[in-house]
Amino acid sequence: MSLLEANPEFEALLDYLKHNRGCDLTGYKRSTLMRRFGHRMQNLNIDSYQHYLQYLHRHAQEYLALLDDVLINFTSFFRDRDAWDYLASDIIPQIIASKQPDEPIRVWSAGCAAGQEIYSLLILLAETLGIESCLQRVQCYATDADEAALKQARQATYSALEVSSIPRDWLEKYFEQTDQDYVVRPMLRQKIIFGLHDLTQDAPISKIDLLVCRNVLIYFNPEAQASILVRFHFALKKTGFLFLGKSETLVNRKQIFTPVHMKHQIYAKGLKLELEDHLAINPTSRKAPSAKPPTSQTQFWQTAFETNGVAQFAVDLSGCLVGANEQANILFALTLDDWNYPFHELEPGKLIAAHTSVKTLYCHRRPVKLKDIERNTAQGTQYFEVAIAPVLNAKKQLLGSIVTFVDKTECKRLTEQLEYANAQLKRVSEALQATQTKLESAQQEIQILAEDTYRREQRSRGAEE
Ligand SMILES: C[S@@+](CC[C@H](N)C(=O)[O-])C[C@H]1O[C@@H](n2cnc3c(N)ncnc32)[C@H](O)[C@@H]1O
Structure with a gap:
């Protein structure tokens, strides 16, 4: 064979x-x-x-x-030069223009090999921003699954042949020449945070403006590529860009990335992720991938969960977060790191843990409702009504629970206003009542006085007669 x-x-x-x-x-x-x-x-x-x-x-x-x-480490400085030229002339200026003058710019080279890719990028940023501003504003991450390659990248020492693709003036500006080699100047080297990171396993770095992952996806099968792309979607800011290798084709079933320049493989962040995409990166779902495409009914329920305007969390029997819809992600600023994390250690879990035991949360077969769950934020106090509903399969076995957070802050505010208005009304009506009583007693006084006067007049008239 x-x-x-x-x-x-x-x-x-x-x-x-x-x-x-x-x-x-x-x-x-x-x-x-x-x-x-x-x-x-x-x-x-x-x-x-x-x-x-x-x-x-x-x-x-x-x-x-x-x-x-x-782990094939082949790489070079400014590999596919025309793509880097386009990045320098069109993409980097767009990123800079979208920011305040001193706002940080975050870039990530994923699968950086021996570092040539991230140093190429840093040189372009330094050329556009000026060295001083680049050193102040740019936050640079470079990761790889290969420790030996990372060690080389940190050393930043390259042979004359390796630096031959760098223009001479940049070489002089950004490198120090030793007897045999060229070393990236410490000020640039020290800007980069290098780290061991497996794209198929580890949580992505977040809030990235430019994610460079060239000639890495080609080694993965379509399923792994799709799951890595979901992670990249999480990593990028709304206005972020993804820069892939020249010969890579994007497995982009649902346009979660949209092409900016096809030839140079530059993409912008596209459509929002759906539950299906979240599940693609969930390790438990990875163990047993479903060969069948979702049925239209499953799709309907998935979309309903994902787009529901109420924040919803799916928690498994071990108490770990296994799903959250978009509203929940926005409300509690959840990231990919939070998936498979004990729910009671995440903010929404902590809020309700004070009111009910963890066991009740996920292992109860009956629905539970909690009222007036308070959340203090910089903007003020929010109030939630929380419902914990058990999820049972067809054999009535408990699978976990769906936790729903309904924001009642506005309702609470209106109720408080109404209570205040009622109290005011009560006070006014009491005052009115007191005045009424006084009026009545005054009227009675007048009545008595009138009667007295009448009697006195009668008596004096009788005496006269
Ligand atoms: C061919 S090199 C590409 C280097 C560089 N990005 C470029 O285009 O010049 C592929 C790199 O991907 C890294 N890699 C492979 N599998 C990886 C994984 N699961 N997570 C992170 N990096 C990985 C390899 O170690 C290698 O350094």
């Missing part, structure tokens, strides 16, 4: 790496993976996946060498 054909032995190998070495390669395209594994096996003189699996069992560190082969 050819090494390039998919086979169960190979899948068993991937399974072993995932569950015993914490190295999940299942999202990568099989053709590329098999070539890289084949390369490693050839070096070790191993002729079958089964034997390689035995080798992995016996040599605990082998997976690191394998990973080094799998």
Whole structure:
């Protein structure tokens, strides 16, 4: 059997790496993976996946060498120069123009390899903003799944051949020359936060203006690519841009990104995410991907959940957040980091935890309603009515619960106004009543006086007669 054909032995190998070495390669395209594994096996003189699996069992560190082969680090400065020129002439000015003069600009190179990509970007930003402003305003992140590549990126030391694609004046301005190499000047180097980050597993960096992820998605199968793109959607600001590699095709079923320049693979943030997209990045749903497209009925309910104007959260039996609709995300500024997090440790969970036990929250088979749940914000106090509704499957087994937050602040304000007006009314009516009573007693006095006067007059008239 050819090494390039998919086979169960190979899948068993991937399974072993995932569950015993914490190295999940299942999202990568099989053709590329098999070539890289084949390369490693050839070096070790191993002729079958089964034997390689035995080798992995016996040599605990082998997976690191394998990973080094799998994570292809090829890169260069200003790779595909015309795309970078377009970025410099059209995109970077747009980003700057959309901001206040001293507002931060956040950029992220995801899959940065040995750093050439992020330094290229930083040079363009420094050229446009001026070095001083660039150092003040730009917040730079560069991540990769390969620790060795990150180490090189942090060192920022490149050979003459590696820097040959950098214009001479920029090389002099942004690099220091040593005996043999060129090193990025510390002021630029120190601007960048480098970090180990797996695009298929880790939460994305947030509020990004420009996300550069070139020549990385090509290694992943369509399902993994789609889930990475959802993460990128989360990462970008509304006005943010995504810059992909020249030969990459965007698996963009629902236009969550819209093309700005197809040839240079530059995209703007597109349509809002839907529940389905959220589920694509949920690790539990990843374990058992559904082969079937959602039925129209499922789609209807998903859309209803997602677009409901009332904030809703789905919490599983272990008490972890497994879903939140858009309204909930906006209300409590939830990010992807919050998914699969214990709900009672998130803000909405904390608000209700003071009123009911965690067990009641997620494991109760009867609905619970909580009134006047207070939330203090900088803008004032908000009041919510919270409903916790159990979710049962067809066999009446409890799956978790849906927690709904209905904002009653306006209603509470009106009720308070009404109560105040009623109290005022009561006071006025009491005063009126008192006046009435006084009036009555005055009238009685007058009456008595009148009667007295009448009697006195009668008496004096009788005496006269
Ligand atoms: C071909 S290089 C591209 C480097 C650079 N972006 C460019 O276009 O010049 C691919 C990079 O993606 C990284 N990579 C592969 N899988 C990854 C993952 N799951 N998470 C983060 N980075 C990954 C590799 O380690 C490698 O450095």
